[in-house]
Amino acid sequence: MTEPPKTAEPTPAPGPVQGPAPGNPAAESSPRSPAAVRRRATLAGTAVSVLLIIAIVFGSRLLRDFDSALLPYAVATVFLAFGVAYRYTVWISAPGARRLFKQGWRSFFSVANFRKAPTALPKMIATYLGFQKFLGARSHARWAAHQLVFWGCLLAAAITFPLTWGWFTFTSSTGSGPGYEMRIWGFKIIGFDALSVLGWLMFHGLDIAAVLVIAGAAYFLWRRMKDRGAVTGQRFAYDLVPLIALVVVSVTGLLLTFSSIFLHGGGYEFLAILHMVSVVFTLIYIPFGKFFHIVQRPAAVGMQLFKYTSRRKDEEVLTCRRCHEPIDTAPYVENLRGTMRDLDLGFDEWAEYCPRCKRVLRGNAYLDHVKKGFK
Amino acid sequence: MMGRTIFIDPGRCIGCQACVSACRECDSHRGKSMIHLDYPDEGHSVASLPTVCMHCEDPVAPCAEVCPADAILVTADGVVQQADTTRCIGCANCVNACPFGVPKIDLQAKLQMKCNLCYDRTAYGLAPMCATVCPTGALFYGTLEELQAERPGVQVADSFTFGGSTVTTGVAMVVPADKVQWPVPGGLPVVEINGKDVR
Structure with missing residues (x-):
């Protein structure tokens, strides 16, 4: 049996809360003001783009290995780098993300953590980012389709990005x-016979990637049309455009191979432009829509590492103040309370009660103070 | 308070769990019930309290504010949606920050789930599953005018106090007429009076 809780006496409803006046110079100059975040994000985006341009120039041996036919792709990757760095900076400037970001890196750089669990991080990266076990817990079909899209895109990116930057070259010595x-x-990595199996795989890597991506994306497109759960609240630009983009990029890429093998290059130039346009638009879209999860998801490993290492250190597990059921580790709850304070959510001590007790206490308060007839 | 919303009247709830069963039929979280039905004084009283997402308006959706992955979206109609499956990292910030104890989490799937006001139904003008099946009208879906036309004189409140903070919500609760000018107490126990721990 639990003690009837003491509850705060109700207070009259306050009037509308006055927010900070717009254009308040103090708010504008704060490191967390939207203007300051935008400035930081622009700086980060510019720095990353400039670094990429420098890497392209030096990586292609002062543009000697740079393929000018691939220039639009290379330019798109520079825009992509700006967009990703910009949005990443804006994202981790929000209180919730900033705090977990810091805790994640703190856990990562902790020597004590590494000594205690040296395999924790590689294991998390493999199971969480590589094989995405958590998706299997949501649905086996979605896991399989996502694996196809994931490995297809990874393979395609590993081949095309260095190629467009002039980092990879394929030259015939004979x-x-x-x-x-x-x-x-410029350094020789491997020599191979173009007609061998290895040669075929090297020159058809993108075709293999396209087949994997088409299979996965086709399943997701079918699901977006048939599954009523997925259809609920879906948005064309957010949910369907990425899938259509993946299919268009892959199909136009495969058509290039089809043209060169079966049409003796017929329509190749048109197809090449179509493919290029679809890839450039897809790359530039990455920071704005659903594809941004590719950049966000690895940060989740930091959160997992923070929780895992807190548990490993036998840190005190915080239990609900009322029913004493475990909530989470004390450092995690303290981190959340800090986030709530940053956001001026004045009920952060409430985080030390489990969700059920919050509801029961509210029910009791309603019984005691609002509607006694409820009993 | 939203135009068409859920009105909760715990005084009418008989704890029959029909809402819990119906909630499982919602297409956006099939097989999993998102409504909570609690018995605040179990063993001493038959009182029961259904809890759906209150769709907080001010501060707008604390669950979404504390989300480190920007996974919880609030649609223009004020409905706080469940976590975007692409973005949710399963950190449980929303679960522990929600002042009403609403979101649920699947730690294996690293996914938060919560009541989304049966968006697959309400977006088309249908009532949410829970309000559709509730036999006593403890969960009513409609506008305040529709509620008052059906139950003359009924008053509702859409603000709740938690310590010194007030949360205004999109979902409202039925309150006696003399209590309507007060925010409903959210239940946060008093832990300190004049610097003294009174727990």
Whole structure:
């Protein structure tokens, strides 16, 4: 049996809360003001773009290995770098993300944590980011489709990004082949016969990636049309455009191979432009929509590491003040309370009660103070 | 308070769990019930309290504010949606920050789920599953005018106090006429009076 809780006497409803006056110079100059965040984000975006341009220039041996036919792709990646860095900075400037971001890196750089659990991080990266076990717990079909899209996109990015930056080169040491050399930053990595299995895989890596992506994206498109749960609240620009973009990029890419093998290059130039346009739009879209989860998701590993290492350190597990059921580790709850205070949510001590007790206490307060007839 | 919303009257709730069963039929979280039905004084009273998401308006959705992944979206009609499956990282910030104890979490799937006012139904003008099946009208869906036309003289409150903070919500609760000018106490126990711990 639990003691009837003491509850705060109701107070009259306050009038409308006065927010800070717009254009308040003190608020404008605060490091967390929207203007300051935008400035920081622009700076971060510019810095990352400039670094990428420098890496492209030096990585392609002062543009000697740079393929000018791929220039639009390279320019799109520079825009992508700006957009991703900009949005990332804005994102981690919000209180909830900032605090977990800091705690994640603190756990990552802790030597004590590394000594206690040296395999924790690689294991989390493999199971969480690579094989995405959590998706299997949501639905096996979605897990399988997402794995196809994930590995397809990863393979495609690993091939195309360095190619467009002029970092990879494929040169024939024997004039017209079939002996080829793959070089990275001018250094020979591997020599292979273009007609061997390895050669076929090297030159058809993007076709394989396209097949994987089409299979996965087609399932998700079908689901977006048929599954009533997925259809609820779905938005064209957020939920469907990314899938359509993936299919268009993959299909136009495959058509290029089809043209060169079966049409003797017929329509190749048109297809190449179509493919390029679809890829450039997709790359530039990444920071704005659903694809941003590619950038956000790895940060979740930081959150997991923070929770995991707090538990490993046998930190005190905070229990509900009323029913004594465990809530989470004390550092996690303290982190959340800090976030709530940052956001001026004046009921952060409420985080030390479990959700059920919050509801029961509210029910009791209603019984005691609002509607006694409720009993 | 939203135009068409849920009005909760705990005084009418008989704890029959029909809402809990019906909630499982909602297409956006099929098989999982998002409504909570609690018995505040179990063993001593038959009182029961259904809890749906209150769709907080001011401060707007504390669950969304504390979310580190920007996963909880509030649609233009004021409905606080459940976590975006693409973004949710399963950190449970929303679960522990919600002053009403609403969100649920699946730690294996790293996914938060909560009442979204049966968006698959309400977006098309249908009542949420819980309000559709409630046999006593403890959960009523409609406008305040519709509620008052059906129950003359009924008063509702859409603000709740938690310590020194007041939360205004999109979902409202039925209160006696003399209590309507007061925010409903949210239940946060008094832990300190004049610096003295009174727990």
